[in-house]
Amino acid sequence: MVRRDLKARAAEEADLFRSYLSSQNLKMTRERRTVLEEIFDTTDHFGADELHLRFVSKKISMSRATVYRALDHLVKSGLVRRVYLDKKKAFYEHVYGRVHHEHMICLSCSKVIEFADDPLERRQDKVCRDLGFKPLRHSLRIVGLCRDCQ
């Protein structure tokens, strides 16, 4: 039952990606499908290189360049979000089927805490409306000390 649902959702997401791609005159290739499958049930933050290494260790042949290119398309399609958790590199997270959330980052232990808050989102929308700005995506990063590290 659960298994069937997962499959259905995966297919649904692949369809979304495919229609984004074709809207841009791009193609659904084996590699792009593989990337999407690989991140499908992840909820963590990963670097592009890290994802590439996962393929290497699974003996799935895919170049680093292709991983970068696929991630760019996934971000543009809205299925993946690029987040800036530290200044060294970009991180990615799978967003499809998940509730939108923001990040708190602990300066001391580097833990990343995800949270969601409706009133906060509504207030952002209001501010945008007042300024005539049409928001497409956003992210809030709060840096500080988590409960355990204070």
Next chain:
Amino acid sequence: MVRRDLKARAAEEADLFRSYLSSQNLKMTRERRTVLEEIFDTTDHFGADELHLRFVSKKISMSRATVYRALDHLVKSGLVRRVYLDKKKAFYEHVYGRVHHEHMICLSCSKVIEFADDPLERRQDKVCRDLGFKPLRHSLRIVGLCRDCQ
């Protein structure tokens, strides 16, 4: 009169920086003072490299490495904020004496709009409080389309 105020504020800020530095067993050098002076009356977002070039063109001798190192200290001292406006590089902005603000970035014309909203800030504080997280700094990036580009 205005000029005097500016001077007074600059001196005040230099003092803050100096006390941060000495609290970390660091020294107030000519270079660090020069960087602070250079950004003192700026309100824009600049890259480290860009700042270095400004020194080059003013015939002020300072290496790129020193600029990077000075900016790191200024960020840690709280006088400067590092913001992630695009994925290519880090930007910096002078915050001392300015009201805290967030950024909207237009996907189409790349314009950066700054805005501030109290209720938004208060809500963030509440969320942090509820989660036992002690916020030290934060930044909200809203990407979308500005009024002119819609």
Next chain:
DNA sequence: CTGACTGCAAAATGTTTGCAGATTC
């Protein structure tokens, strides 16, 4: 069959680092 894609390796970019000599406190 055409245009888009991939892998590769090289290049580009932004940032950091080790070291020798200079400077601050």
Next chain:
DNA sequence: GAATCTGCAAACATTTTGCAGTCAG
């Protein structure tokens, strides 16, 4: 005087790119 700085150039890490051959629609 001791510890911290600076400049330099080299090293680094991440990301992008040009090109020749491959593949999707």
